[in-house]
Amino acid sequence: MNLSRREFTQLLAMAGAAGLLPSCASSSKSLDKMYDIPNWGDVRLLHMTDCHAQLNPVYFREPNVNLGFYDAHGKAPHLVGERLLKRFELGNDPIATHAFTYLDFQNSAEQYGKIGGFAHLKTLVDKLRGEYGKDKTLLLDGGDTWQGSGTAYWTQGKDMVDACNLLGVDIMTGHWEFTYQDTQILKNIEDFNGEFLAQNVRVTEDALFDDAPAYDEDTGHAFKPYTIKILNGHRIAIIGQAFPYTPIANPKRFIPDWTFGIRDGDMQELVDEIKANEKPAAIVVLSHNGMDVDLKMASVVSGIDAILGGHTHDGIPKAIEVKNSKGMTLVTNAGSNGKFLGVMDFKFTNGKMSGYNYKLLPIFSNMLKADVEMQTYIDTMRKPFLEKLQEPLGVAGTLLYRRGNFNGTFDQVICDALRAVHDTQISLSPGFRWGTSVLGGQTITMEHVLDQTCITYPETYAREMSGEQIKLILEDVADNLFNKDPYYQQGGDMVRVGGLDYALDPMGSAGKRVTEMQLDDGTKIEASKNYKVSGWATVGSKAPGAPIWDVVAEYMRSKDTIDFKKINSPRLVNIKDNPGIA
Amino acid sequence: MSISRRSFFSKLGKSAAYLAVLSSIPSIAWAKWNLKAFTAPNLDAAIKINYGDLPVIDSDLVNLKAPAIAENGAVVPITVESKLPNTKSISIFVPDNPGPLVAKFNLGPSSVAKIKTRIRMGKTSEVIALVEADGKLHRARQAVKVTIGGCGG
Numbered sequence: 254m255n256l257s258r259r260e261f262t263q264l265l266a267m268a269g270a271a272g273l274l275p276s277c278a279s280s281s282k283s284l285d286k287m288y289d290i291p292n293w294g295d296v297r298l299l300h301m302t303d304c305h306a307q308l309n310p311v312y313f314r315e316p317n318v319n320l321g322f323y324d325a326h327g328k329a330p331h332l333v334g335e336r337l338l339k340r341f342e343l344g345n346d347p348i349a350t351h352a353f354t355y356l357d358f359q360n361s362a363e364q365y366g367k368i369g370g371f372a373h374l375k376t377l378v379d380k381l382r383g384e385y386g387k388d389k390t391l392l393l394d395g396g397d398t399w400q401g402s403g404t405a406y407w408t409q410g411k412d413m414v415d416a417c418n419l420l421g422v423d424i425m426t427g428h429w430e431f432t433y434q435d436t437q438i439l440k441n442i443e444d445f446n447g448e449f450l451a452q453n454v455r456v457t458e459d460a461l462f463d464d465a466p467a468y469d470e471d472t473g474h475a476f477k478p479y480t481i482k483i484l485n486g487h488r489i490a491i492i493g494q495a496f497p498y499t500p501i502a503n504p505k506r507f508i509p510d511w512t513f514g515i516r517d518g519d520m521q522e523l524v525d526e527i528k529a530n531e532k533p534a535a536i537v538v539l540s541h542n543g544m545d546v547d548l549k550m551a552s553v554v555s556g557i558d559a560i561l562g563g564h565t566h567d568g569i570p571k572a573i574e575v576k577n578s579k580g581m582t583l584v585t586n587a588g589s590n591g592k593f594l595g596v597m598d599f600k601f602t603n604g605k606m607s608g609y610n611y612k613l614l615p616i617f618s619n620m621l622k623a624d625v626e627m628q629t630y631i632d633t634m635r636k637p638f639l640e641k642l643q644e645p646l647g648v649a650g651t652l653l654y655r656r657g658n659f660n661g662t663f664d665q666v667i668c669d670a671l672r673a674v675h676d677t678q679i680s681l682s683p684g685f686r687w688g689t690s691v692l693g694g695q696t697i698t699m700e701h702v703l704d705q706t707c708i709t710y711p712e713t714y715a716r717e718m719s720g721e722q723i724k725l726i727l728e729d730v731a732d733n734l735f736n737k738d739p740y741y742q743q744g745g746d747m748v749r750v751g752g753l754d755y756a757l758d759p760m761g762s763a764g765k766r767v768t769e770m771q772l773d774d775g776t777k778i779e780a781s782k783n784y785k786v787s788g789w790a791t792v793g794s795k796a797p798g799a800p801i802w803d804v805v806a807e808y809m810r811s812k813d814t815i816d817f818k819k820i821n822s823p824r825l826v827n828i829k830d831n832p833g834i835a
Numbered sequence: 836m837s838i839s840r841r842s843f844f845s846k847l848g849k850s851a852a853y854l855a856v857l858s859s860i861p862s863i864a865w866a867k868w869n870l871k872a873f874t875a876p877n878l879d880a881a882i883k884i885n886y887g888d889l890p891v892i893d894s895d896l897v898n899l900k901a902p903a904i905a906e907n908g909a910v911v912p913i914t915v916e917s918k919l920p921n922t923k924s925i926s927i928f929v930p931d932n933p934g935p936l937v938a939k940f941n942l943g944p945s946s947v948a949k950i951k952t953r954i955r956m957g958k959t960s961e962v963i964a965l966v967e968a969d970g971k972l973h974r975a976r977q978a979v980k981v982t983i984g985g986c987g988g
Contacts, residue, residue, distance in 0.1 A: 500906045501984045512912075514902050729983045740903045741980050763959065792984045 293598045293610045296484040297390040300595035302563030302587045305401025305687040306413050308631045310367030310618035312690040313590040316657040317355045320833040322760055323737050327832045330544045330567035336832035341570040352615035353568050359652045359692055369591025369616045371416050372623035389485040394422045395563035396541045400429035401687050403703035404638055409437050412634050418446045419627055426451050428496030428541045432709045435508050450493025452478035452523055453516040460510035475511050487534040487601055490527045494540040498743045504710050504792045517550050524556040535606045543744030544586040555579035558606045562586045565744050566686040568593055572611040642700040646809035649695050650816030655688035659822040660749045663705055668751025669817055670808030675715035675787035679753045683790045684746030706801045713798035715787040721780040727767045735759040750821045758826040873936050881936040894973035899964040901977050908981040910953040917948035919968040925950050931960030956981050
């Protein structure tokens with residue numbers, strides 16, 4: 254069942270009558286006015302992030318495993334399900350439950366319909382800017398915009414650049430944007446009507462010596478680090494912070510001239526410099542650090558009013574206030590896949606930020622009319638690719654999704670496909686946090702497979718690896734996820750495995766988290782023995798095999814119902830009473 | 836390869852800058868290579884051979900800049916700056932490298948106590964900077980992770 258806009262409105266009204274709506278939606282009396290946000294304060298910043306090139310509405314299930322330890326234990330974003338609802342005082346309201354959690358996902362998704370879509374987003378953005386006064390607002394995009402769909406891959410991100418220009422994005426930063434060849438990236442940035450900012454991307458000294466293009470040859474900044482916008486008479490500084498570990502988490506070979514890093518020392522210097530020279534009313538960082546890194550950076554660097562964050566795909570309903578040596582910095586994270594739009598209103602007194610009002614609005618596509626111009630653009634752009642995208646591959650036997658610290662159900666299908674097609678004992682698949690969800694009973698199309706796999710280094714491999722090497726890979730990724738210090742985390746999830754079971758102690762020290770490795774049939778993995786392993790997304794050099802989407806499609810075409818026998822999720826140790834798992 | 840006039844002069848300018856840096860390194864930097872110190876198998880031995888029994892203290896006046904996670908373990912950029920007035924030498928140690936002493940810079944009284952270099956790291960390790968000044972070793976340290984990469988979200 255899929256609700257029409259009218260039915261949906263009625264449902265909202267009933268939920269409201271029962272007092273179930275979250276504060277973000279219940280403030281107005283009539284519930285079909287969920288998107289009527291009162292004008293408050295002096296300037297309004299709209300924030301979207303990590304849409305992963307999803308131009309049309311999709312399903313996206315939030316995780317039921319998002320573990321945090323040490324200082325992050327039990328704190329946002331490491332809360333799932335009811336614990337998250339409780340922390341943000343959302344009660345058991347069904348709208349908030351569906352937007353922010355995985356609870357009863359299949360049923361709720363059937364009821365509420367899809368989320369996101371640029372045509373629906375455009376309607377909301379135009380409304381929120383129009384009501385407030387366009388010259389008092391900005392639309393910020395935290396990146397991971399040009400990658401994640403078949404059309405983005407085939408057009409090298411250009412479809413998204415044009416869509417963002419139509420949407421009216423003023424400023425962006427990036428991460429997956431950097432997985433195209435550098436020349437293509439620079440061309441896309443040139444075609445982008447807004448500004449592309451990154452204080453933490455520098456041209457290497459060697460490349461500068463060879464006359465590689467740079468925004469500033471003296472400082473080495475590859476891109477403009479910050480910009481000043483005057484809104485409603487107030488000077489607002491926006492600093493860009495790209496994903497600090499791009500050349501490690503993704504191939505360096507596409508961007509050999511650029512070097513990244515968190516560079517929080519440089520961030521502090523830049524903030525101080527902006528304060529002294531630009532006299533801004535507010536300094537805002539548009540960040541792709543990931544929420545844990547943003548929280549730490551907010552405590553280390555002072556003088557930033559707000560960090561509007563992304564990367565870790567955490568749909569966090571409220572802004573987190575982080576204390577530091579000179580005051581307080583707000584940290585937000587606005588989810589992924591076009592599911593949310595963050596609205597940050599600032600009030601200024603005597604040239605300083607004196608109050609804020611933040612809402613993270615879920616984009617229920619059935620509740621927002623599609624903007625005609627945007628939808629026409631999307632449909633026209635997709636036309637040449639439509640036949641390929643719409644190829645049916647099978648019917649989902651169960652809800653298929655990726656997001657979560659360990660194997661999602663769609664990951665299991667990908668891992669099973671790799672093992673079947675490449676005839677290997679074990680398979681490995683990266684722990685990306687993007688990839689849309691497919692409801693049980695829904696027909697899986699090539700587009701869904703591309704949504705899960707579309708990257709610029711999609712080639713697969715099958716080769717011998719020793720038990721020791723396999724353990725090294727698991728340990729290495731586990732440390733990137735569970736290192737005690739957020740600055741040493743990369744913000745992805747655990748590598749997905751097929752045909753391999755293991756036990757994991759996230760609180761173990763580096764190199765000592767993984768034990769009890771065994772094959773599906775219970776045979777213990779021996780360090781010195783060799784095993785046949787398949788995988789994809791190699792960052793070091795190009796793998797020799799077919800692209801992963803062709804492997805998965807081939808596997809699916811051979812079956813009617815797409816299902817799996819077992820899920821290779823690790824046995825977890827030391828997670829008792831952790832509110833990041835349900 | 837053809838080279839534009841602008842590019843030629845820009846390169847020349849940059850080379851000149853690098854030459855200037857090189858020539859400003861005091862002659863003392865070319866002192867005898869301390870084979871024993873550079874081949875010492877562990878941190879304590881490497882420090883002792885270099886500095887004898889000078890006391891080691893942690894110092895905020897030593898600024899060590901290193902990446903938290905290396906983009907390439909073969910060339911990890913390291914900057915060490917000393918704000919101590921009588922800095923005599925700066926050395927860099929990587930305890931988990933086969934030879935923990937990676938570099939030692941002897942500085943003259945007119946040198947600016949700031950060095951920048953690239954080091955090779957085989958695996959994740961702490962990086963330690965020791966600044967010798969006024970008969971003490973002033974220390975700054977930071978872990979640098981060397982990872983196989985991939986799987987980023």
